[in-house]
Amino acid sequence: MGYEFQVTVDSEKPHEQAKWWARTLGWQVEPSDGDFIRGLVEAGHAKQEDTEVFEGNLVWKIGAAIVDPEKPGSPRVLFQLVPESKTVKNRLHFDIRVGDQRETVAQELVAAGASISYRGQVGPSTWITMADPEGNEFCVS
DSSP: OOOOOOOEEEESSSSHHHHHHHHHHEEEEOOOHHHHHHHHHHSSSSGGGGGGTTTTTTEEEEEEEEEOSTTTSOOEEEEEEEEEOSSSSOOOOOOEEEGGGHHHHHHHHHTTEEEEEEEEEEETTTEEEEEEETTOOEEEE
């Protein structure tokens, strides 16, 4: 029997990263229940400094997750707050498979804050290596 898993990405601004990646993948950010969070703070089970307001909503400061709304139960991606900036190449990255729309999608992502790092091809496989707004590498293939 296999295990369920999520992918966790270290981030300086997890809520912004979750929003960017949700838009990029056509996924959605998991909703935050501000009333629930506020109740935990008021009851002393959490601290106000554990929270922040993002786009008018009270959220946990530590992170935000995204999910594929069309595939319930599929792995989620959690963007987790870390104090340091990214400094080295990722050992794991996302490959976004878009086929012949590769160049169009890459340009749309550049307009949304990504950057192009490299264009590659091996045999029939062609890809564009990019970086998200925090510098995390990913490929569009």
